[in-house]
Amino acid sequence: DAGVTQSPTHLIKTRGQQVTLRCSPKSGHDTVSWYQQALGQGPQFIFQYYEEEERQRGNFPDRFSGHQFPNYSSELNVNALLLGDSALYLCASSSRVRFYEQYFGPGTRLTVT
Amino acid sequence: KQEVTQIPAALSVPEGENLVLNCSFTDSAIYNLQWFRQDPGKGLTSLLLIQSSQREQTSGRLNASLDKSSGRSTLYIAASQPGDSATYLCAAPTTVGNEKLTFGTGTRLTIIP
DSSP states (O other): OOOOEEEOSEEEEOTTOOEEEEEEOOTTOOEEEEEEEOTTSOOEEEEEEETTEEEEEOSOOTTEEEEEOTTSOEEEEEOSOOGGGOEEEEEEEEOSTTTTOOEEOOOEEEEEO | OOOEEEEOSEEEEETTOOEEEEEEESOOOOSEEEEEEEOTTOOEEEEEEEETTOSEEEETTEEEEEETTTTEEEEEEOSOOGGGOEEEEEEEESSTTOOOEEEOOOEEEEEEO
8 A cells, every 4th residue: 555655756946946746645545735844844734635626725825836636646836936945845645534644755855046 | 823842852862761752732622643753854754643532642662642731742752772763743733623733843862872
C-alpha cells in the first residue's frame, strides 16, 4: 500500500517564476491538505481540497492556488515566486471518515534564488 | 485561535536515558493531538495520535499523554537510542471538528552515544 507521494523531491526556481508541485494521496484517502514549512519552523496550513474543491484556506496570498483531480491527486501552484517562498512543501492526505488521521508525504524542497 | 508551543527547542541527552518532550496548546476544546517525528529535510512521520477520550497512547518505547484541562501533552521516550535523534513536532486541530492542524515549532532531540 503506497503512502503519500510527492514530486518533485527538489526544485530550484528564480524569483518571479511559477512552480507546480504534485501530490498523490494514500490509497483510500480523498482529502488532500498542503502545508509550508520554513526552515526551523513548524508546518503552516496552506489549503485543503476535497471533492475537487478548495474547502479551507490558511493565511496565504492568492499567488498560492491548487487543484484536485478526480483520482484525488492534487497540485499546488505558486505564481510570482518570492525568495520567502523557499521552504519544504508538505502534502497530507486523510479520509472523511477518519479525517483526524493525517498522513504526510516526504515533501518537496523548493529553493527560490 | 489555536497556538501550540514546544519547549525546549533543543535537547541533548546521553544514550539510554528516559526523556520527556513537552507540548502546550491554548484551545483545550480539541478531541485529538498528534505527535510527529521529522528527520532533517524529510517529511513527517506520525508517531502517536491521542483522542481526547484517552489520556495516554503507547507505541513501543513511546508514550504520549494528553491533559486537556491544563492544555498540555507530553511525549515520553524510554531507553533513548541514537536513532531517536530527530525533531519531534506536536500538532492540534485548529478548531473543533477541523482537520487543519496547528503545529508547534518542534523539539530537536540529539541522543549522544
